[in-house]
Amino acid sequence: MSETTAGVSMTEARRVIADARSIVVKIGSSAVTDMASGIDHSRLDALVDALEARMRAGSDVIVVSSGAVGAGIAPLGLKKRPRDLATKQAAASVGQLRLAHAWGTSFARYDRVVGQVLLTADDISNRSHHANAQRTLDRLRLLHAVAVVNENDTVATNEIRFGDNDRLAALVAHLVHADALVLLSDVDGLYDGDPRRTGPDGRRAQFIEQVDGPDDLDGVVAGTGGSLGTGGMASKLAAARLAADSGVPVLLAAAGDAAQALDGATVGTAFAARPTRLSARRFWVRHAAESHGSLTLDDGAVAAVCGRRRSLLPAGVTAVSGDFSHGDVVELLDPAGTVRGRGVVSYDADVVATMIGRSTADLPGELRRPIIHADDLVTA
Structure with a gap:
């Protein structure tokens, strides 16, 4: 039977979060910036106070901070968050400098050194870049510096963006093996609807204290971001599910409740992690790697590959799409076009096109490996 503290049940997920020795903390734009003055130093200092308390309690902390674009809006005299990419990148180039300086100044109150780490989606999807980012973050921790991570908005294009820093935080949590x-x-947790509005039936949105699996999200309606950020509840929910699916428990809470969130996990919504953590390679295939094409499978191959985790053989492939190369990740589609999995291909696209539908015994020796080995695929 679970205990109850400060109005929430102290479940196993909350205990794990409260006791975590390694933790990634994502800070939303609205928590550190405002339209009028750019960076809100008093709120940032309060966040650093809570983060410092957690570190003094023995945890390694990596910060993923939004707010670069928001921090650049006021200095550039802009009246609202820009929509076009060039202006966003200009605002980020101004704001990123101010934001990094603000984090450094605030942590300096505790004699902490801050290291800025700017990433693009390519740094996570590319295996060599992925390893370099991991080494940098690990070394900063060993040197007792606080890593402050952000998406590199000044160079990221729409095609190579994470989409929002919630997803980036989930990817970083797995990257550094965070607990x-x-x-x-600016939200205090997950609701099954918009808590600011009353539904047509007069019903108010209900707070969800814990999410143990997909069934707990039935009927949940999540909205998009506010004026200063690109996230919103939809992106937070997606990021929480991504992290929990990879084996990392998640707490979603208000920045104003940072002290309680980081000291006891007694607020917000907790997302329980899957029982076993995905390996680094499987996580990369499922969540981090960019898809370079697709293979359509017949029903028998779907059952064998996606149902029984067998390697994909040429006989089960009916169509090839995309210009992929050996070692790239592709999506696996069923006959209806639904994505059923992802995997690392063993051959270039033009070679696979010559193999589809054929028995392995009919192929030359150099083409008798599976198109995707069972160890290199994940199911949807």
């Missing part, structure tokens, strides 16, 4: 992820923003 927990905390998402702090």
Whole structure:
């Protein structure tokens, strides 16, 4: 039977988050910036106070901070968050400098050194870049510096963006083998609808204290971001599910409740992690790697590959799409076109096109490996 603290049940997921020795904390734009003055230093200092308390309690903390674009809006005299890419990148180039300086100044109150780490989606999807980012973050921790991570908005294009820093935080949590992820923003947790509005039937949105699996999200309606950020509840929910699916428990809470979130996990919504953590390679295939094409499978191959985790052989492939190369990740589609999995291909696209539908015994020796080995695929 679970205990109850500060109005929430102290479930196993909350205990794991409270006791985590390594934690990634994502800070939303609205928690550190405002339209009028750019960076809100008093709120940032309060967040650093909570982060410092967690570190003094023995945890390694990596910060994923939004706010670069928001921090650049006021100095550039802009009246609202820009929509076009060039202006966003200009605002980020101004704001990123101010944001990094603000984090450094605030942590300096505790004699902490801050290291800025700017990433693009390519740094996570590319295996060599992925390893370099991991080494940098690990070394900063060993040197007792606080890593402050952000998407490199000044160079990221729409095609190579994470989409939002919630997803980036989930990817970083797995990258550094964190024990927990905390998402702090302007919402106090997950509701099954918009808590600011009353539904047509007069019903108010209900707070969800814990999510143990997909069934707990039935009927949940999540909205998009506010004026300063690109996230919103939809992106937080997606990021929480991504992290939990990879084996990292998540706490979604308000930035104003940072102290309680980081000291006891007694607020917000907790997302329980899957029982076993995905290996680094499987996580990369499922969540981090960019898809370079697709293979359509017949019903028998879908049952064998996606149902029984067998290697994909040429006989089960009916169509090839995309210009992929050996070692790239492709999506696996069923006959209806639904994505059923992803995997690392053993051959270039033009070679696979010559193999489809053929028995392995009929192929030359150099083409008798599976198109995708069972160890290199994940199912949807």
